[in-house]
Amino acid sequence: MMNRNFKIYLGVGLMALYCLFPIYFLVLYSFEPSEAAYHSPPVFYPIAFTFSNYTGVFKSIPLARYALNSIIVATSATFLTLLFGSMAAYGVSVLKFRGRDLFLNSLILLGFFPAATMIFPIYKMFSDINLLNNYLALILPYTVGGLPLTTWVMATYFENIPKDLLDAASVDGLSIGGTYAKIMIPLSLPALSTVAILDFIAFWNEFIYALTFMPDSNMRTVTVGISLISGRFTYQYPWGQIIAAALMVTIPLVIMVFVAQEKIISGLTAGAVKG
Amino acid sequence: MSAKTKFLLIFLLPSLIFLGIFTYYPIFISVKYSLTRYNMLSPKPVFIGIQNYIKLFKNPVFWQVLKNNIIYGLGVIPTTMLLALFFAILINETKRFKALFELGLFYPLLIPMTAAAMIWVFMYDPDLGIIDKFLGLFGIPNIGWLGDARYSLLALIIMAIWKNVGYFMLIYLAGLQNIPDYLYEEATIEGAGWLKKHLYVTWPLIGPTNIFVFIISIIQSFKVFTQVYLMTEGGPGYSSNVLIYYTYEHAFKFWNIGMASALTTIMILFLLLLVLIIFGVFEKRITYSVG
Numbered sequence: 001m002m003n004r005n006f007k008i009y010l011g012v013g014l015m016a017l018y019c020l021f022p023i024y025f026l027v028l029y030s031f032e033p034s035e036a037a038y039h040s041p042p043v044f045y046p047i048a049f050t051f052s053n054y055t056g057v058f059k060s061i062p063l064a065r066y067a068l069n070s071i072i073v074a075t076s077a078t079f080l081t082l083l084f085g086s087m088a089a090y091g092v093s094v095l096k097f098r099g100r101d102l103f104l105n106s107l108i109l110l111g112f113f114p115a116a117t118m119i120f121p122i123y124k125m126f127s128d129i130n131l132l133n134n135y136l137a138l139i140l141p142y143t144v145g146g147l148p149l150t151t152w153v154m155a156t157y158f159e160n161i162p163k164d165l166l167d168a169a170s171v172d173g174l175s176i177g178g179t180y181a182k183i184m185i186p187l188s189l190p191a192l193s194t195v196a197i198l199d200f201i202a203f204w205n206e207f208i209y210a211l212t213f214m215p216d217s218n219m220r221t222v223t224v225g226i227s228l229i230s231g232r233f234t235y236q237y238p239w240g241q242i243i244a245a246a247l248m249v250t251i252p253l254v255i256m257v258f259v260a261q262e263k264i265i266s267g268l269t270a271g272a273v274k275g
Numbered sequence: 276m277s278a279k280t281k282f283l284l285i286f287l288l289p290s291l292i293f294l295g296i297f298t299y300y301p302i303f304i305s306v307k308y309s310l311t312r313y314n315m316l317s318p319k320p321v322f323i324g325i326q327n328y329i330k331l332f333k334n335p336v337f338w339q340v341l342k343n344n345i346i347y348g349l350g351v352i353p354t355t356m357l358l359a360l361f362f363a364i365l366i367n368e369t370k371r372f373k374a375l376f377e378l379g380l381f382y383p384l385l386i387p388m389t390a391a392a393m394i395w396v397f398m399y400d401p402d403l404g405i406i407d408k409f410l411g412l413f414g415i416p417n418i419g420w421l422g423d424a425r426y427s428l429l430a431l432i433i434m435a436i437w438k439n440v441g442y443f444m445l446i447y448l449a450g451l452q453n454i455p456d457y458l459y460e461e462a463t464i465e466g467a468g469w470l471k472k473h474l475y476v477t478w479p480l481i482g483p484t485n486i487f488v489f490i491i492s493i494i495q496s497f498k499v500f501t502q503v504y505l506m507t508e509g510g511p512g513y514s515s516n517v518l519i520y521y522t523y524e525h526a527f528k529f530w531n532i533g534m535a536s537a538l539t540t541i542m543i544l545f546l547l548l549l550v551l552i553i554f555g556v557f558e559k560r561i562t563y564s565v566g
Contacts, residue, residue, distance in 0.1 A: 253385045
């Protein structure tokens with residue numbers, strides 16, 4: 001038995017190494033002067049210690065401004081997608097109507113379409129109505145991008161809320177809108193917060209829309225912003241800064257993981273499958 | 276109109292309007308422009324029928340790009356699935372540090388693709404990169420991954436596996452919880468070793484999860500863009516160009532909107548077909564729930 005346990009731990013150890021090594025390596029290099037990258041053989045342990053990469057990032061790009069843009073866009077889009085998604089889910093799951101399967105299935109279907117396929121038509125539309133470089137240029141399409149998952153998850157959640165509760169609400173004289181706001185939403189806070197986290201992460205990390213719809217340098221989001229720290233050729237890249245910036249943009253997400261790891265995992269594995 | 280119908284409309288309307296503007300209308304626009312000559316030399320769209328499509332099908336680059344997409348999928352999907360299942364089984368059998376291991380596999384998933392791409396550019400660098408330096412310790416000469424047409428697509432595949440394994444591992448881990456313990460106990464009593472136990476109990480019973488992961492992977496493999504844009508720009512040559520990047524190039528680099536729209540239309544039709552087949556075959560088996 002000892003022998004078997006040992007094998008399992010060896011396997012798990014290798015796997016952790018595979019996943020964590022790149023991260024260890026990054027954190028290490030983010031505190032090393034840029035010359036560290038030129039060491040041969042490579043350095044696997046700290047030799048010098050400096051914050052200059054982190055401070056340097058703020059000199060190379062307006063990271064604080066980018067972070068503000070990202071926060072505005074991701075928060076607004078998360079709010080809108082939760083609002084509209086939960087409304088649609090309520091419509092689909094509680095108010096039975098003909099064509100509900102068609103509505104839900106076409107929504108799910110669209111969820112599978114890569115956002116990038118729609119990029120030119122949306123770009124054209126935004127440039128025609130002068131909406132490029134406006135926060136709305138990202139908030140609106142992100143909201144659409146979040147709708148399929150949000151609606152799907154919320155509809156399933158609503159269907160598991162006991163019907164007696166809804167009957168009681170209508171006996172008490174609550175309207176359909178009142179039931180949604182006063183009963184459904186408070187009851188589904190766990191599911192809502194899970195979806196909110198997943199949506200936020202997706203919006204925070206989005207690249208192709210942010211790159212295309214926000215050409216103005218002041219309007220960039222962090223994910224696009226960090227891709228701009230570079231030199232003409234790779235050997236001129238400020239590697240220390242790139243790595244420090246890459247680590248910094250994941251901070252909000254890492255905090256979320258620490259606060260709500262269980263929620264995120266349950267959300268990501270939401271595609272439960274019947275045997 | 277009854278009060279109920281009115282409410283129904285109000286609740287569904289925002290989603291419908293959003294989908295209409297940002298999904299249905301763009302699809303319509305793509306199909307429309309795909310039938311026109313609309314580029315730098317012809318700044319107003321001129322109807323030319325299906326000429327864009329004919330030109331595309333006659334262009335060997337288009338077929339290479341399509342082939343790259345398929346190679347990318349074939350390279351990423353089975354490897355990621357097997358690794359993820361293997362890791363999930365290992366984690367499931369581990370008692371201590373479970374959360375730490377989960378987090379370790381999970382982190383690559385959280386990193387924005389931009390950040391991950393920059394990091395891997397650094398790791399793949401022939402002079403500075405850790406990967407070639409590491410291989411050098413075994414006497415393997417520098418490969419120069421991203422700059423070599425033979426290895427650029429492979430480099431993207433390896434990175435995608437690294438980034439996706441954690442997600443699928445979590446899904447498999449959830450799937451493993453549904454396999455009853457007594458089956459493993461019986462298998463052990465029958466004298467099955469570790470490998471046999473998982474071959475005859477886990478593998479058949481994890482089937483539905485496999486299907487789910489497989490579907491997500493196929494669709495994901497067509498979404499690949501950011502890493503191509505940042506790491507290889509589809510090159511060297513067309514060696515790592517994929518459909519979405521190729522479309523993006525036509526729209527925003529060559530400003531050939533007609534051709535970009537034809538590519539978009541082809542991709543939409545293709546994905547629609549794929550999703551319909553998947554739904555037709557597996558619909559009854561997939562449900563969605565949050566714990």
